[in-house]
Amino acid sequence: MAVTMHDVAQRAGVSIKTVSNVVNGYPYIRAETRERVEQAIAHLGYRVNVSARNLRTQRTGMFTLAVPELSLPYFAELADSVIQAADENGWTVLIEQTGASREREAEVLSGRRRHLTDGLIFSPLALGPDDLPLFDVDFPLVVLGERVFGAPADHVTMNNVAAARAATAHLVALGRRRIAVVGAHEGEQVGSAALRTAGYRQALEEAGIPFDPALVGEAGLWHRSTGAETMGRLLDSGVEIDAVFALNDAMALGALHALHARRIDVPGEVALIGFDDIDDVRYSVPTLSSVDPGREQIARTAVELLVERITARGEPAPFRRVVPDSRIVGRESTGDVPAGAEGRVVGIQPGGVEPVEVVGR
Numbered sequence: 001m002a003v004t005m006h007d008v009a010q011r012a013g014v015s016i017k018t019v020s021n022v023v024n025g026y027p028y029i030r031a032e033t034r035e036r037v038e039q040a041i042a043h044l045g046y047r048v049n050v051s052a053r054n055l056r057t058q059r060t061g062m063f064t065l066a067v068p069e070l071s072l073p074y075f076a077e078l079a080d081s082v083i084q085a086a087d088e089n090g091w092t093v094l095i096e097q098t099g100a101s102r103e104r105e106a107e108v109l110s111g112r113r114r115h116l117t118d119g120l121i122f123s124p125l126a127l128g129p130d131d132l133p134l135f136d137v138d139f140p141l142v143v144l145g146e147r148v149f150g151a152p153a154d155h156v157t158m159n160n161v162a163a164a165r166a167a168t169a170h171l172v173a174l175g176r177r178r179i180a181v182v183g184a185h186e187g188e189q190v191g192s193a194a195l196r197t198a199g200y201r202q203a204l205e206e207a208g209i210p211f212d213p214a215l216v217g218e219a220g221l222w223h224r225s226t227g228a229e230t231m232g233r234l235l236d237s238g239v240e241i242d243a244v245f246a247l248n249d250a251m252a253l254g255a256l257h258a259l260h261a262r263r264i265d266v267p268g269e270v271a272l273i274g275f276d277d278i279d280d281v282r283y284s285v286p287t288l289s290s291v292d293p294g295r296e297q298i299a300r301t302a303v304e305l306l307v308e309r310i311t312a313r314g315e316p317a318p319f320r321r322v323v324p325d326s327r328i329v330g331r332e333s334t335g336d337v338p339a340g341a342e343g344r345v346v347g348i349q350p351g352g353v354e355p356v357e358v359v360g361r
Contacts, residue, residue, distance in 0.1 A: 079095055
């Protein structure tokens with residue numbers, strides 16, 4: 001015979017309403033009461049009737065995470081972190097992969113599947129500032145990334161310029177002067193490539209190092225293959241290079257492959273640093289220095305903001321932009337640790353929270 005909420009209430013010595021409040025995460029319950037109810041639930045093996053709860057709350061208990069490409073390690077690890085944070089809060093995540101297609105990203109915001117979930121965490125790559133009207137939606141939304149600012153939504157982004165400047169400055173502090181950048185996008189005004197390249201240039205200027213366009217390696221999609229191809233072109237051009245800043249870790253791994261293929265010692269001849277601090281960089285040879293942009297905090301903050309919007313009652317809170325702290329993690333590829341040692345934090349760029357300035361309102 002199925003255990004009911006009434007059974008839990010009797011065992012815990014509380015009302016059915018109190019059991020319901022505990023099950024649904026109502027915050028204003030005394031700790032000892034909550035503990036008594038949770039013990040009764042565990043002892044009796046009570047299971048929440050999700051379908052009934054969803055009918056009562058008019059919620060599905062799911063939200064969508066839409067990302068460009070799960071084959072890119074950063075987005076795969078971000079999705080994993082979002083799923084973990086959601087699970088801890090009693091939510092299920094539906095993953096959509098947009099392929100960085102403008103049509104599919106627009107579909108994410110207006111498509112027929114929106115009614116299947118209660119909200120959306122969205123990392124656009126093809127949409128940009130001209131597409132802001134698409135983000136004026138009637139469901140809870142949290143925007144990630146650097147392509148769109150000023151949308152009527154909470155936004156969790158990265159400390160791109162400051163972190164890229166710090167990564168480049170770290171190479172300068174090691175005595176490197178001919179620092180190449182791998183992954184630039186010519187003519188890009190918004191997005192990660194533009195912001196990280198701007199940080200790279202700022203660090204050079206602050207160090208009194210002239211900017212050399214010959215050291216800028218253009219790349220399309222940020223994959224291992226494009227990192228290897230771009231690094232190869234730079235090396236084959238004959239330009240002098242003593243350090244490389246790859247704009248993401250996938251390209252850094254590709255660049256490392258190209259350097260190895262030409263028997264160039266890393267970090268002896270060329271120091272190398274990436275961006276994202278994905279798990280793979282701990283297992284390359286040598287291990288790769290990288291920028292940790294606060295991925296775990298990005299995931300958890302995005303989930304918290306979205307759940308807060310979904311469950312909010314009364315007047316909605318103002319939209320917020322959250323920038324997590326970022327860290328420069330030094331490893332073998334920049335000579336920061338002995339072979340086989342763990343990485344060490346060589347710099348921290350603080351983030352913060354600020355109100356979103358909604359464009360066009």
